[in-house]
Amino acid sequence: MSPVNSLWFKWKSLRLPWRKSFLVGSDLKGNTYWEFxxxxxxxxxxxxxxxxxxxxxxxxxxxxxxxQWLRRVRDNAPSIEEQKADIVRQMQMKQLARLADERWASKPSYLDNPKTPKPRTPATGTSDATLSSPQRNEEGIPDASTTTSDQPADNAAPAAKDKDPWATARGGPSENWEPETWAPKPTQR
Structure with a gap:
């Protein structure tokens, strides 16, 4: 602020009895606040x-x-130091929010698909353990020569590929179930 403006603001802020309006203060953006x-x-x-x-x-x-001062929530006008401290507080909050966003983004989301697909359960009646777990040797190390459910075996029978996987699932107790017709009974009076 120039010295001329500073003197003018000091003169306008004096509460002289013949004055109708008084300068209360200014903010960091150059707005001036008055009472009349x-x-x-x-x-x-x-x-x-x-x-x-x-x-x-x-x-x-x-x-x-x-x-707050305009709405009479606070009685005293804020000082320049208080306004500067609030700007510093806002910058610190933005920094903390940015760091929190980075921490949040670095964690895996439960909404995303998992990186490794889960093995499917077979519908033909074989157990899941026989298809998905590799055979282990005597030291307990998985053997690389065995196949898993994701890798088809070379000696698999071609008839198994053509077989309907839902054939064993059909024929359950509710397969042909239909609801009975509703016939209300006469009420007694």
């Missing part, structure tokens, strides 16, 4: 903000501290 006597009630002061006339209405931003 209400025309209907001389005991009450009204509070307004004046911004640069070159600024468009949608670009005017009032900080939360000044907004």
């Amino acid at each position: 006597k209400d025309a209907l009630n001389a005991n009450r002061f009204r509070r307004i903000v004046k911004f640069d006339p070159k600024t468009h209405y949608s670009d005017v931003q009032v900080s939360p501290q000044w907004h």
Whole structure:
């Protein structure tokens, strides 16, 4: 702020009895905040903000501290140091939020598909352990020569590929079930 503006602000902030409006303070964006006597009630002061006339209405931003002062939530106007401390607090919150987002993004999501597909359960009646677990040798190490359910065996019978996997699943107790027709009984009076 220039020395001329500083002197003008000090002069306008003096509460002289003949003055109708008093400068209360300014924010870091250059907006000035004023109090003036209400025309209907001389005991009450009204509070307004004046911004640069070159600024468009949608670009005017009032900080939360000044907004509280305008709405009479707080009695005293915020100081420049308090406004600077709030800017530092906002920067720290943005930094902490960024770090929290990075930590959250680094964890695996339960909504994503797993990296390794689960083996399918066979419908032909063979156990899952015989298809998906490899055979182990006497030391307990899996043998690489055995096949799993994902790798078809070379000596598999061609008839097994043509066999219907749902043939054994058909014919259950509810396969041909149909509901009975509803016939209400006469009520007794």
